[in-house]
Amino acid sequence: MDEGHSAHRSAFQRDRDRIIHSTAFRRLKHKTQVFVEHEGDHNRTRLTHSIEVGQVARTISGALGLNVELTEAVALAHDLGHTPFGHAGEDALDECMAPFGGFDHNAQAIKIVTDLERHYAEFDGLNLTWECLEGIAKHNGPVLEDIPFALAEYNAKHDLELHTHASAEAQVAALSDDIAYNNHDLDDGLRAGLFTIDDILHLPLVKPCFAEVDRKYPNLDPDRRRHEALRRVFGLMVEDLLTESRIWLDKSGAQTAQDIRNLDHPVIAFSDELLSGLNAIREFLYANMYRHADVLVVREEMTAVLRNLFHRFMDNPELLPEGWTPYSDDFARARLVADYVSGMTDRFALKLHKEWGAVS
Template sequence: MLAADPRASRGRRHAEDDRASRGPRDAFQRDRDRIIHSVPFRRLRHKTQVFVAPDGDHFRVRLTHSLEVAQIGRTMARALGLNEDLTEALCLAHDIGHPPFGHAGEDALQAAMADAGGFDHNAHTLRLLTRLETPYPRFDGLNLSWETLEGLAKHNGPVTGPLPWALAEANEGFDLALESWPGLEAQVAAIADDIAYDNHDIDDGLRAGLFTLAELLEVPLVAEAWAAVRARYPDEVEARLAPELVRELIGRMVNDVLGETERLAAGLSSIAQVRDAGRQLAGFSPAMAAQERLLKQFLHARMYDAAEVKAVRVEAQAILTRLFETYRADPGLLPEPWRPGTGDQVAVDRRIGDFIAGMTDRYAVRQYEALNGPTPIRERF
């Protein structure tokens, strides 16, 4: 009753001829497949998750993070009786609007585009999927279903107040009911994102030597999980148990979300009631949420704000800032398909932002060096 039904979808912005459908797929399966086959999804393999152009082959990038989010999201959707295909589509696409260099790149574009409405990666996800990606002959965008676009627009919950310009543009003429909570599939995708990056950043942080296991065990949630792992494998060396610790933490978080969601959604009989509930229904219990906040605080202090990570982030921001300034001074330097056809500065700035946001980390470095000369970050590629 609370699962999204593709047969009851609110449809797509552009009507499509059902005779052109390929294979026995419903609306949400087609959405997922369109995302997987899109160019922006492929570019995620060379976009930063935490480490800029990671030196090792075993660290996460945006693509591997999105796949891991999808695995966790599907597991929870199946356990809760939700639509797995819609959940997977939302998980796979949730980061597709990220610019190069992760949040550092987003901050640089936000500052560079301040006079043009700024930049928001979540809003840019909608812009990519509804306008910029053009694999179909009769319309711009991937023409995804209303439910998929709604879930992506509300990845962080209802959107109130002034809308980011890119989100307002995507919402115009195809109202995504931004003021309400999304369906449970979108809520599950959002919490799966939190679970994935919390735990896989533990793995990457330990692998990179940014903190030790002993330091990590100062976090109560991790200490409890480690005690359970040690009880199961009392004679195993610590190095073999770090992956088991991550699995234990993921399992604890997933089980907590399942129990809390079932408790909060008990008695609801329709998706409309989910949207009108006025609160998040799929998420951590208050106790787990408090423990997860402590884990995030540790990761911010020891990983995201680590001196070596911040130093590269500063270099990355300088690259995008200078790239934007260079293209703004001479838009003719943009590749021909990207050159703005108007003298309006806001439109020009947004066009430049679109082009830069679509770059991978390494392509941004190559473009910078072609226009401005060497950068210290080159040695990482």
């Protein structure tokens, strides 16, 4: 709905502010990034990850002359729909929801900001701008096939032009996510002892950064050495994205945001060389962190927890809290249960699981 203009902030600033003040954003403090929230005080959570993505996106957007507030809003909102226990939780909930339209965290973010946040007198959700909703929905690119249920449901009422690319601002948010998690997952993995610095020195983006630090600061203590090298990896990614994106933006000839949407390719991109190095980091992290034996043990445990919670609420909908009115038909009830369970923090989900025990 049209709320009119604010005397002190733009519509995109209002979007960003409402996202920051939302309940869903606060809950990210206790949601898994890679490690379950209680496993270490210094590991990233979904909240710290989102803040880091917002910082990177804001810097890149400003350097490219884009709308900084819109970019930051999309970046801060991009993980609002994540379940407890990270991707393990999402995979488990998607499996549980397979007969009921499935589950997708990007689509769930749309449902949160358009419906499930219910604090304002005149509307459900946060009443974000179309541009912000579009960016949340398709920051990873056009959604052409297998449109997630929650996104299709909303798009039927409010067309987000899912077949087109998102704005340049949303594209910046998406690649800022790549920069942030690839860099901080290296840092968290090293801190957790899942691998060592020697294990990552073969990576093409990492090796020259450690070599530069060792030349400039010989005999630096290990913590400072790691930090100095990884911040240089971070800088390489940002500088490459800026250089390559300026080329693509210039070549596109786009004069408006709609021109960007109508292109058959993104305008925010890494160079082929950087992307190759980034893929090498991803492959390393997948093999040595995300699929590490210790991480997989916890993943299996958390998967069982989430399945337990889903089936317990499905079988006993009266356990849902006040305001979460259960439906009589299985499909509608499952969608409601998914909304509730996906919004839980790690600690709340574990608390309920402990209280209830396993499903018999």
